[in-house]
Amino acid sequence: MAEAATARGQPDRAGDRARAGLTGMGEILFLAHRIPFPPDRGDKIRSHHILKALAALAPVHVACLADNAQDMAHEAELAAVAASHCLVRRRGSLIGAGLSALLSGRPISLAAFASTRLARYVKQVLATRPISTIFVFSGQMAQYVPASFQGRVVMDFVDVDSAKFGQYGRRPGLGAPVYLREAWLLRRYEARIARRATTSLLVSEAEADLFRSRLGRGPMPDVRALGNGIDTALFDPAGMPMAxxxxxxxxxxxxxxxxxxxxxxxxxxxxxxxxxxxxxxxxxxxxxxxxxxxxxxxxxxxxxxxxxxxxxxxxxxxxxxxxxxxxxxxxxxxxxxxxxxxxxxxxxxxxxxxxxxxxxxxxxxxxxxxxxxxxxxxxxxxxxxxxxxxxxxxxxxxxxxxxxxxxCGWDRVLAPLPGLVGLDRRFGRRAA
Structure with a gap:
């Protein structure tokens, strides 16, 4: 996969966090399969609001991918939020990712979002910054979390991808065997990642229950629901002209x-x-x-x-x-x-x-x-x-x-975030 990447930093916002009573924690590494800007589709809306909420708690270093030149054009907005970032343009085809996945025995979803440049950035950030939490947005990005990392890992699966591909595979069509293969491999991968993570998040209680039911035997990992929100000030009919x-x-x-x-x-x-x-x-x-x-x-x-x-x-x-x-x-x-x-x-x-x-x-x-x-x-x-x-x-x-x-306001929906990253908001210190 040919790649283009950049990494830049910005001044720390420690003063803002101190005034909010949120001092005393390390830094956060945020991994996302798509740049969280602009927030104009479902996954990017969720990752956008989570990233901004995390940046209010601690310096956040962001590793993410861009689907196209339009995504790359929003790099300045990412730089304004992140303490440092690495944005990689995806250029490989889905067919190429599929062939790579078949040869390696991996899910296609992982091969499609694999990047050596992103992996190097993650390694560098973990080696040089006091990262206490890795927040992973979407299952494809868990491949970048090293087994040696000793801090918190918050895994936002959003929804159960393996179940989605299973539904695709049960429908008639030439692609059914590919979907069923993806569903089987992702289900094993999701279970492994959930047991590696400190906490796994799903977008609703129904999705969390489904996820738990597919984990198989053994101790049940920490799986919780964290819903989606809506910016009701932005989406307000007052004064909005119709098309x-x-x-x-x-x-x-x-x-x-x-x-x-x-x-x-x-x-x-x-x-x-x-x-x-x-x-x-x-x-x-x-x-x-x-x-x-x-x-x-x-x-x-x-x-x-x-x-x-x-x-x-x-x-x-x-x-x-x-x-x-x-x-x-x-x-x-x-x-x-x-x-x-x-x-x-x-x-x-x-x-x-x-x-x-x-x-x-x-x-x-x-x-x-x-x-x-x-x-x-x-x-x-x-x-x-x-x-x-x-x-x-x-x-x-x-x-x-x-x-x-x-x-459904985002402030209400994301209120659990400080606790998820180990911060006790009441005392401005790391939770035990």
Whole structure:
């Protein structure tokens, strides 16, 4: 893999931490499979907020990768937060990673994020800085934690990747054997890493329970839930203009997300081809807006089908949410807490979602959002009901925003972080 990397430092923020009563701990090494800037997709939103919260506790040294030149362009933002950093551009192909993994007997996920430059940086930081905690974001990055490290290791798996690949592998297709191989190898890897870590984190209690159930025999390691949050000041409908494309026409239905992610692709295709014809039987002018970057060929082919509009990447998703009469998250396969659900709820929109997409969000069906099975006829019936009863839909949106303000702010969600890295906030010292 050809690589480009940089490492820079910044002044220490010891004064800020001392004023917050957070002195007396070592430094943190943060490993992430993608640069946490900009926070514009699910994994990067979570890693962005965790990194900023950790930087308020101690100097943080960051090792991460960039998918493309657009990611590399945000290096200055990373440098402004990190005490030092190493950002490596990923240039190897997935096919190359797959061949390497097959030859070495490793999961493809590990080979795809392997970097000798990153490994050298980690070794140098551990040798020269007083690192007391390594915080690992996403399972792929645990390969950089040396067995000799004696400090705390906090492993944020986010969700159970091995279970996700197992679900892919149980579906028809030529890739099924590859997915099943990945699921089997990752499950063994996840169990090994969880027993190596001080604490392992999952995005919801349901995901944590699933993870525990797959660890096999032996002492149960420390596995906890750390949820996702939402910036309710950023995602605020007050004064937010709607996207001009949504002003005219019939009811506007919006689905947001990374449109090369297989569950999103499947959801968009199914909704456009099977659900929209049923909705248009009641609302002929209804439009389905698929909003998100990197749409695959099957998603692009939906443009113009049954009132579907495929936007591709947009500068800001909020105007599209602001103009939505209904936001749908019709996933039949989902892991963890869906940021797209929290964003739509924060924008006070009525949200129709499947039970899979509702996992980990302790909101109430019929009060804060509407849950429907993924069956096209049931989804269409529930959508038509909400589009017909606009008073009820507006009440659902108001309750949704009230819920996320009360329960899902990042400060509230990340309150356990000091304890996880060994800091007793009350006394500003390392916990035993």
């Amino acid at each position: 001009p494309e949504l002003v005219m026409g019939g009811p506007q239905i919006v689905f947001t997300g990374q449109m090369d992610y297989p569950p999103n692709v499947e959801a968009a295709v199914t909704f456009a081809r099977q659900v929209m014809p049923l909705i248009k039987g009641r609302f002929p002018g209804a439009q389905f807006n698929v909003v998100g970057r990197a749409p695959t060929a099957p998603v692009l082919a939906l443009d113009g089908v049954n009132g579907t509009r495929v936007t591709g990447a947009v500068p800001d998703v909020r105007p599209w949410l602001a103009g939505a009469d209904l936001v749908v998250v019709p996933l039949s396969l989902a892991r963890g807490v869906q940021n797209k659900v929290l964003e739509a709820m924060a924008m006070a929109r009525p949200v129709l979602l499947t039970p899979q997409a509702a996992t980990g969000i302790a909101a109430v069906d019929g009060r804060d959002f509407a849950i429907s099975p993924a069956d096209p006829e049931e989804l269409a019936a529930r959508a038509v009901g909400l589009l017909t009863d606009t008073i009820r839909a507006d009440a659902l949106g108001r309750a949704a925003r009230a819920f996320v303000i009360a329960q």
